Amino acid sequence: MARVALVTGGQRGIGAAISEGLKAAGRTVVASYAGNDEAARAFTERTGIPCYKFDVADYDACAAAVQKIQAEVGPIEILVNNAGITRDATMKRLSRQMWEDVIDTNLGSCYNMCKLVWDGMTERKFGRIVNIGSINGQAGQYGQVNYAAAKSGIHGFTKALAQEGARASITVNAIAPGYVDTEMVRAVPPDVLEKIIAKIPRGRLGTAQDIARGVAFLTADDADFITGSTLSINGGQHMY
Numbered sequence: 242m243a244r245v246a247l248v249t250g251g252q253r254g255i256g257a258a259i260s261e262g263l264k265a266a267g268r269t270v271v272a273s274y275a276g277n278d279e280a281a282r283a284f285t286e287r288t289g290i291p292c293y294k295f296d297v298a299d300y301d302a303c304a305a306a307v308q309k310i311q312a313e314v315g316p317i318e319i320l321v322n323n324a325g326i327t328r329d330a331t332m333k334r335l336s337r338q339m340w341e342d343v344i345d346t347n348l349g350s351c352y353n354m355c356k357l358v359w360d361g362m363t364e365r366k367f368g369r370i371v372n373i374g375s376i377n378g379q380a381g382q383y384g385q386v387n388y389a390a391a392k393s394g395i396h397g398f399t400k401a402l403a404q405e406g407a408r409a410s411i412t413v414n415a416i417a418p419g420y421v422d423t424e425m426v427r428a429v430p431p432d433v434l435e436k437i438i439a440k441i442p443r444g445r446l447g448t449a450q451d452i453a454r455g456v457a458f459l460t461a462d463d464a465d466f467i468t469g470s471t472l473s474i475n476g477g478q479h480m481y
């Protein structure tokens with residue numbers, strides 16, 4: 242039977258490409274989202290991939306959703322923690338709420354989701370977890386103290402959890418995308434974006450498919466020896 246993959250934030254942007262890439266790789270894919278029902282409906286109509294709505298920052302909501310998905314679709318063997326948000330501001334304007342929202346949604350969600358699938362993966366002695374970090378978690382970024390801290394945390398989280406999973410054939414890896422052409426990046430002012438692209442040796446923004454290819458690679462059944470790594474997919478912008 243096809244392995245079940247859950248992609249958080251998997252119905253639009255990078256997550257949608259990841260969901261479709263995993264489906265093309267023969268997985269039974271389920272996507273989650275926060276509130277954009279229209280995008281979810283259109284995505285399911287186009288791809289046949291079901292979408293479940295819950296807040297990845299809310300542990301109880303995650304627990305209820307994981308239980309429902311596992312009852313309806315099957316045990317989650319592949320988990321992609323992709324859901325994320327930005328709330329950019331320099332320290333002068335960075336409120337406690339903006340800090341917490343970004344930490345809870347980007348990093349707290351990795352704890353919530355990994356915690357909830359961990360026992361099952363350990364018992365079945367198989368698991369593939371990919372956490373989506375960011376170039377800005379590796380290099381920092383002006384006006385993104387909260388986001389850079391959360392994404393940098395994801396990279397440490399990944400390396401620590403990989404050590405715990407290795408004996409049970411659970412691999413835990415991260416991908417650090419550079420700037421990818423999605424709504425998140427389209428929110429960046431055009432003059433700033435132009436300067437960013439000028440710094441990318443490849444000379445273009447990444448595509449969601451560039452990231453999806455990395456996820457399919459890291460979650461393959463025979464990718465058993467790749468764990469605790471961070472795959473940078475950034476057009477050469479930051480060689481870490």
Ligand code: NDP
Nearest residue numbers: 250254255274275276277296297324325375420421423425
């Ligand atoms: P988008 O803003 O296009 O999509 C974000 C996705 O996450 C949506 O599906 C959204 O659901 C979901 N989401 C947001 N908050 C929550 C929440 N609290 N609970 C559940 N789901 C949530 O983002 P991208 O596709 O651009 O980014 C995807 C990932 O890649 C993020 O982790 C981001 O930080 C990371 N990344 C992106 C880069 C880029 O250049 N775009 C660069 C580096 C990293 P809904 O549609 O319902 O709102």
